Amino acid sequence: MRAVQRSAHEEKAVQHAISVDLSAVVVAVTKDEPKVLAIRNNDIDALPSGPLEPQHRTLESGLRVWVETQTRQVLGYVEQLYTFGDSGRSLAAGTNARVLSIGYLALVPEAQPAGTANAEWRNWYRYFPWEDWRDDRPPILDRIAAGLKEWCATAPTPAQRKLRDARVRMTFGTRKTPWNDEPVLERYELLYEAGLVPEAQRDGRHASVAGFVVEGEPMLADHRRILATAIARLRGKIKYRPVVFELMPETFPLLHLQRTVEALAGVRVHKPNFRRLVEGQGLVEDTGGVTTETGGRPARLVRFRSEVLLEGTTTGFRLPVARK
């Protein structure tokens, strides 16, 4: 019976072609700002991506090839994010063929000048301005709150209304509850459903009930969704695995590490507690060097203790979020 299914499967596959797109969110942090590698085309940005081809031995190797040919950037750390496959959302309407897109997250040490004409490092908060709480609450959240309020108010049933209220509360929080940096995708999806991002209008599925869309640059196809997934994953992961070090140079002062984490998480952390965590877990070791580039008292230069990767004791560090 199994065998029968299989062969039915083969036939179908031939009749209805499926193509698979590999997309990469390539992240670096430069001058304390989180950057993502974008392909600029006709006034809309895209992620580096390309179709899976027969000669690619693995999905990941196919991805590496595409990124390198499109951006000249060689990838180090790579991790699969998610496979998107809603028909009607992931492709630029018109075609009938199904396109799956498999999103990947890649981390590279420093943003070197992009190697090709239309590949460029861009601050990721350009696409998600409401996600950057490093200096206080972004003012754009007032507009978002207004738009979402409208959306909640226009729910078809009271039950739906309640559900919408709850979703807004959970993702964007309230004036009282502290900001949660992780549900980046949930927030974007909410804006999409409420028609508050241009992509929703473009896909022709959700119109804005508020009559406006929210600032934040859109991207090609579902690329902004993939980017949101990447940011969310990274924000979660830095808290329990020492992945930040993939973004750091060989040696660095502790404050640089802190600023990098803050850039990713979009929140400030408490300096003394941050160092205690980092040092307490033996994540770094002294190099003996110092730097005066930071101004003020010279800072020790440390380096990642890569042995921790082999020790298995790596809990990663949770963020000692600074209240004020």
Added chain:
Amino acid sequence: MRAVQRSAHEEKAVQHAISVDLSAVVVAVTKDEPKVLAIRNNDIDALPSGPLEPQHRTLESGLRVWVETQTRQVLGYVEQLYTFGDSGRSLAAGTNARVLSIGYLALVPEAQPAGTANAEWRNWYRYFPWEDWRDDRPPILDRIAAGLKEWCATAPTPAQRKLRDARVRMTFGTRKTPWNDEPVLERYELLYEAGLVPEAQRDGRHASVAGFVVEGEPMLADHRRILATAIARLRGKIKYRPVVFELMPETFPLLHLQRTVEALAGVRVHKPNFRRLVEGQGLVEDTGGVTTETGGRPARLVRFRSEVLLEGTTTGFRLPVARK
């Protein structure tokens, strides 16, 4: 330029068909044992699965249809796990077509008797006997340790040797370090690379240097790998999201909840501390009812407070692992 890539893509997709398999790990916990829904065929088990077809609107809906037709089981909670695509590992050798397999995790409240002849609920520790530490350390780990020791010893270079030692230490731990329940996939992959599971031999890639394979039932294609991914994901997730309740009946005594968590995690937890966590977070509420079915003093029956899903405060509970 983007457009050019696209159309090249379309052509290729037609020439080299890609087919996509949707596979589900459907989990239930019955009588304190973790069960997975398996399709039994020719002496080898498989996960419910089937190809993605054009009429499936989303990947997830395609999956639901396949599981229901193959097993009569209706799915509730469903979550995407990972997309596997190594050519040569995921398909029963011979065919040249590329097959991607997208794995899903599904949770259902109770293992009802399977609805079709060859669908059956099976204890997942049948496939991973070394993962069940509820009564002490599984004896099979001695054999595994021996096999892996051999594998480490036969590393081509001293550097590789060191790396292999470290991987074994990190995944299976040592006599001293406490067992870590989460790296289920890493452990399986290690056994695969060392040729200690039948799948490795079958794929013709890694022969056992130890001259034997380890107990634990193999599965069709890469299904055991998908199962390992599912167990790992679930073990991680129960610690920070209240997903266990998807597996529970409407009302239950707290010990039942504890036993369910233990079944999934494969370790025992400290009873008083477990209740403190669960109650302290307001995850459950009293029903007023009691049950005497547990023997001894009658137990309060509680129910999941589903409001917590709308509160956003859900940290989930970490496991208060019982030392002894």
Added chain:
DNA sequence: GGGCTTATTCTCAAGGCTAGAATAACGCCA
């Protein structure tokens, strides 16, 4: 009623986290 079993509550110490104060070391400038 005594013994057995499981449920439920408490307690106490150890460890970790929060928040802010205190101290150190450099450059700059009067």
Added chain:
DNA sequence: TGGCGTTATTCTAGCCTTGAGAATAAGCCC
């Protein structure tokens, strides 16, 4: 050269959480 501003680095007191086990409660069975 001493004061000031800046950043680095170290400490500390208080609070909260966690780990482990003891103590108590409430049924059943004989």
